[in-house]
Amino acid sequence: MTDVTLRIDGMSVTVPAGTTIWDAARDAGIDIPVLCHDPRMAPVGVCRLCAVDVGGRTLAAACVRACEEGMEVRTSTEQVQQDRRTLLDLLLSDYPDVSRRERSTGDDALLAQARKHGISNIPYPDGSRASPRGEDHSSQVITVDHQACILCDRCIRGCNELQHNDVLTRSGKGYRTRIAFDLDTPMGESTCVACGECAAVCPTGALTNRALDGIALVSEEET
Amino acid sequence: MKQLTGTPPAESTVPTRRVDTLCPYCGVGCAVTYIADTQRNRIIHAEGRNGAANAGRLCVKGRYGHDYASHRQRLTRPLIRRDDAYPKGALSPMEERPGKPGGPVEESAVLPHFREASWDEALDLVADRLLAIRERDGGDALAGFGSAKGSNEEAYLFQKLVRAVFGTNNVDHCTRLCHASSVAALLEGLGSAAVTNVVRDVARADVALLTGCNPTDNHPVAATFIKDAAVNGTELIVVNSRRPRIADYASLYLPIQPGTDVALYNAMLHVLIRDDLLDHDFIRERTEGFGELAETVKPCTPVSAERICGVPAGDIERAARMLGGARAAMFFWGMGISQHTRGTDNARCLISLAMVTGNVGRPGTGLHPLRGQNNVQGASDAGLIPMVYPDYQAVDDAAIRKRFEELWGRPLSPRPGLTVTEIVGAARTGQIKGMYILGENPFISDPDVNKVREGLSSLEFLVVQDIFLTETAEFADVILPASSFMEKTGTYTNTDRRVQLGRQVLELPGEARQDWELICEIASRMGYPMHYDSVAEVFAEFAATTDAYASLSHAALGEWGRWYPCSDPETSEGEPIVFDDGFPRGRARLVPARFEPAEEQPDREYPLILGTGRVLEHWHTGTMTRRSRVLDTLAPEAEVELHEQDAERLGIADGQQVRVSSRRGTIVIRARVGTDVLPGTVFIPMHFKEACANLLTNPSVDPWGKIPGFKFCAVRVESAQAAA
Ligand code: SF4
Numbered sequence: 001m002t003d004v005t006l007r008i009d010g011m012s013v014t015v016p017a018g019t020t021i022w023d024a025a026r027d028a029g030i031d032i033p034v035l036c037h038d039p040r041m042a043p044v045g046v047c048r049l050c051a052v053d054v055g056g057r058t059l060a061a062a063c064v065r066a067c068e069e070g071m072e073v074r075t076s077t078e079q080v081q082q083d084r085r086t087l088l089d090l091l092l093s094d095y096p097d098v099s100r101r102e103r104s105t106g107d108d109a110l111l112a113q114a115r116k117h118g119i120s121n122i123p124y125p126d127g128s129r130a131s132p133r134g135e136d137h138s139s140q141v142i143t144v145d146h147q148a149c150i151l152c153d154r155c156i157r158g159c160n161e162l163q164h165n166d167v168l169t170r171s172g173k174g175y176r177t178r179i180a181f182d183l184d185t186p187m188g189e190s191t192c193v194a195c196g197e198c199a200a201v202c203p204t205g206a207l208t209n210r211a212l213d214g215i216a217l218v219s220e221e222e223t
Numbered sequence: 224m225k226q227l228t229g230t231p232p233a234e235s236t237v238p239t240r241r242v243d244t245l246c247p248y249c250g251v252g253c254a255v256t257y258i259a260d261t262q263r264n265r266i267i268h269a270e271g272r273n274g275a276a277n278a279g280r281l282c283v284k285g286r287y288g289h290d291y292a293s294h295r296q297r298l299t300r301p302l303i304r305r306d307d308a309y310p311k312g313a314l315s316p317m318e319e320r321p322g323k324p325g326g327p328v329e330e331s332a333v334l335p336h337f338r339e340a341s342w343d344e345a346l347d348l349v350a351d352r353l354l355a356i357r358e359r360d361g362g363d364a365l366a367g368f369g370s371a372k373g374s375n376e377e378a379y380l381f382q383k384l385v386r387a388v389f390g391t392n393n394v395d396h397c398t399r400l401c402h403a404s405s406v407a408a409l410l411e412g413l414g415s416a417a418v419t420n421v422v423r424d425v426a427r428a429d430v431a432l433l434t435g436c437n438p439t440d441n442h443p444v445a446a447t448f449i450k451d452a453a454v455n456g457t458e459l460i461v462v463n464s465r466r467p468r469i470a471d472y473a474s475l476y477l478p479i480q481p482g483t484d485v486a487l488y489n490a491m492l493h494v495l496i497r498d499d500l501l502d503h504d505f506i507r508e509r510t511e512g513f514g515e516l517a518e519t520v521k522p523c524t525p526v527s528a529e530r531i532c533g534v535p536a537g538d539i540e541r542a543a544r545m546l547g548g549a550r551a552a553m554f555f556w557g558m559g560i561s562q563h564t565r566g567t568d569n570a571r572c573l574i575s576l577a578m579v580t581g582n583v584g585r586p587g588t589g590l591h592p593l594r595g596q597n598n599v600q601g602a603s604d605a606g607l608i609p610m611v612y613p614d615y616q617a618v619d620d621a622a623i624r625k626r627f628e629e630l631w632g633r634p635l636s637p638r639p640g641l642t643v644t645e646i647v648g649a650a651r652t653g654q655i656k657g658m659y660i661l662g663e664n665p666f667i668s669d670p671d672v673n674k675v676r677e678g679l680s681s682l683e684f685l686v687v688q689d690i691f692l693t694e695t696a697e698f699a700d701v702i703l704p705a706s707s708f709m710e711k712t713g714t715y716t717n718t719d720r721r722v723q724l725g726r727q728v729l730e731l732p733g734e735a736r737q738d739w740e741l742i743c744e745i746a747s748r749m750g751y752p753m754h755y756d757s758v759a760e761v762f763a764e765f766a767a768t769t770d771a772y773a774s775l776s777h778a779a780l781g782e783w784g785r786w787y788p789c790s791d792p793e794t795s796e797g798e799p800i801v802f803d804d805g806f807p808r809g810r811a812r813l814v815p816a817r818f819e820p821a822e823e824q825p826d827r828e829y830p831l832i833l834g835t836g837r838v839l840e841h842w843h844t845g846t847m848t849r850r851s852r853v854l855d856t857l858a859p860e861a862e863v864e865l866h867e868q869d870a871e872r873l874g875i876a877d878g879q880q881v882r883v884s885s886r887r888g889t890i891v892i893r894a895r896v897g898t899d900v901l902p903g904t905v906f907i908p909m910h911f912k913e914a915c916a917n918l919l920t921n922p923s924v925d926p927w928g929k930i931p932g933f934k935f936c937a938v939r940v941e942s943a944q945a946a947a
Contacts, residue, residue, distance in 0.1 A: 098231060108230075200270065
């Protein structure tokens with residue numbers, strides 16, 4: 001296999017051809033933010049948070065774009081940063097006030113990115129009030145909050161690519177698009193085998209461990 | 224304009240501790256981090272770790288089945304049977320009573336027959352009674368059942384206690400009920416019973432045969448890797464008499480009549496030989512006995528096999544050609560192969576298939592009997608087997624025995640001991656008088672439980688050490704409250720031969736104590752001082768007796784464990800694939816098998832064939848999973864699966880209560896009508912006491928592995944109303 005050499009934020013990097021920009025940057029110690037990507041699963045490039053400047057007409061999603069010989073990648077130009085803030089504003093504009101993930105295990109990746117990018121005011125009306133997307137409490141093990149779903153497809157890939165249970169999919173069009181179990185049946189009545197992979201890979205408060213609803217975990221050292 | 228105001232605080236805050244450990248359930252051996260609520264001493268959350276066997280994945284049991292450990296029914300004080308609770312017998316009702324939910328032992332019916340005691344009183348009583356039997360009737364009047372759920376260290380100490388202190392080799396465990404026949408065939412054929420390659424090596428196989436196993440239910444995370452392989456081009460041949468979900472990913476699914484495996488595999492061998500799809504170099508250099516095998520399978524044509532096993536001859540040809548044409552093929556099997564009165568013959572056939580096609584010892588090739596319990600492999604390695612010491616060293620070999628006599632400082636019995644089913648039989652006849660049962664529940668797990676009931680009731684003295692009041696404990700004189708997986712540290716060897724360290728997550732409840740300490744206490748009180756400063760020290764003594772573990776220690780295993788053999792744990796993960804240039808016995812021995820019909824054929828009175836097994840959510844006798852809120856809610860009730868043709872003929876509707884009877888007993892159970900089972904066959908999971916499948920099963924055993932034929936007995940099914 002041939003290698004390609006490129007520069008990421010001024011650093012010269014040599015990687016096997018076919019390596020994605022995101023992987024190359026990670027190996028070089030450069031952190032490119034992502035929501036939809038998880039190294040255990042095939043990248044899909046839907047959240048666009050990892051978009052970086054490769055000198056093209058538009059920004060490129062680092063998680064799917066392969067490195068090219070001589071490429072000049074810049075991961076945090078003002079334009080890139082601005083782009084990320086706009087994406088986060090849009091994702092957060094209809095995010096629920098309570099993220100079950102943030103409240104229990106404190107690791108909501110969307111809110112973490114919001115904090116990192118200093119976002120507090122969103123220049124859009126609160127979409128969660130205008131047309132709520134609903135919750136599904138039918139499963140014994142997982143609470144589904146469609147309002148907190150950013151359609152990153154991680155749960156769908158976790159269900160289909162990692163566990164091969166082939167239960168999760170997408171349903172609907174436009175703003176009504178949502179994750180669905182089987183042919184859009186309630187989770188607890190679907191063919192779900194309750195492996196929990198979807199909630200384990202979900203980055204937001206959309207799919208969370210039902211047993212942790214309403215409680216906050218604090219590590220012993222912190223108490 | 225929307226304001227991000229920050230997440231409002233939760234109603235309550237829970238102090239937690241994270242512990243890197245293992246899932247307590249199956250032989251896949253998933254690595255997991257459990258997050259414990261330290262205030263209430265319970266686990267509240269699980270995260271998959273990047274273990275060698277699971278790469279972060281978990282199934283429903285590992286992720287949500289952990290709450291059993293803090294169930295309110297945990298035993299927390301030693302119990303002694305009250306004088307008025309003799310003569311002994313089961314104390315809680317077997318059948319589901321109207322208005323009473325089913326479930327594990329009824330505490331309210333059982334506990335009044337016992338009184339709480341101090342540890343000293345209970346342990347002294349155990350030691351005195353066992354000693355008295357040994358002095359009066361000799362060591363062979365005693366026996367012990369250890370458990371494949373315990374750690375390697377516990378297994379080692381338990382067999383040491385039985386051998387060095389009880390003075391007998393009557394020590395066995397539940398492997399007898401699952402893979403004893405596979406072990407017998409592998410020891411005979413290769414000289415080693417461990418898997419020859421790891422599950423995830425299937426990614427490098429062109430073809431994988433999965434027979435008599437249902438990995439999506441029983442080895443769920445292993446199944447995900449097998450499905451990964453299928454998606455990436457590995458062709459799966461799935462053979463079963465009850466369609467497993469993994470058949471959805473198969474290139475070829477062969478529905479086979481129960482108990483006819485030898486006919487199918489002999490026909491595949493016939494085709495391989497007839498069409499010369501053999502690895503001649505491998506056969507010449509690495510095997511012996513090919514001539515006799517070829518002679519035996521000569522008359523076994525696919526057409527004649529079709530008449531026996533029901534698999535179309537064309538499909539048999541195709542399966543054989545797929546195997547013969549594969550660059551690398553792997554063989555997975557489970558209880559559908561082993562739990563037959565001809566289980567050893569079934570496994571012999573699979574070994575022969577792998578050998579004549581040269582499919583062992585290279586990437587993507589190998590023999591992999593999927594282990595059930597989390598520590599089946601380790602418990603056997605550590606010598607919880609009546610014929611062998613640790614490392615499969617024969618008890619009737621004088622030189623070996625001398626070594627163990629020196630190590631343990633006691634004379635040892637030269638006579639191989641009795642197996643699980645033989646011990647139960649010997650208890651009925653009064654030959655076995657005293658027993659120590661640690662973490663097993665033979666009253667639900669063994670075949671023909673009415674006979675088990677007689678055996679357990681006849682014992683003069685029984686001590687049961689467990690975490691819950693089991694059905695078996697109802698027969699005990701003394702019950703010792705023990706440690707659950709979550710409360711102990713120790714090593715476990717998974718189906719891949721990966722030795723991994725499980726770490727203590729929770730504190731022991733009440734006065735419950737560590738299992739290994741209790742074994743030492745009983746030994747010491749019986750006049751054989753047993754003292755160790757730590758579990759790691761026990762491991763070191765065990766490892767010194769067992770070549771495969773000799774290079775390992777708790778420290779060397781670290782966070783992720785090692786595959787054995789492992790030349791140097793500092794630099795190596797161990798061997799994922801073994802036998803690349805020789806078998807422990809030298810050449811592999813090909814042992815031909817001839818098809819023999821199962822003993823108890825269906826007849827007019829009992830026209831259907833019953834096979835037992837498990838469901839995804841439950842574990843064995845249900846002592847743990849039926850006390851897990853999530854698992855018991857997802858699968859609250861036993862169901863008998865029935866083919867729709869049989870259901871129609873018998874006038875049985877889906878969901879209706881039916882009676883299932885065999886020559887040994889009757890149960891009442893809900894019917895599930897479908898097409899997964901073959902016409903003429905039914906399936907019942909073994910977990911449910913109130914519809915106890917083992918009331919029906921046949922106790923006759925395989926002549927070599929001594930494993931009962933759980934997968935075959937003749938039954939009758941009728942509507943419960945009609946029969947009443
Ligand atoms: S596959 Fe087995 S070891 Fe893994 S989580 Fe499930 S029960 Fe536990």
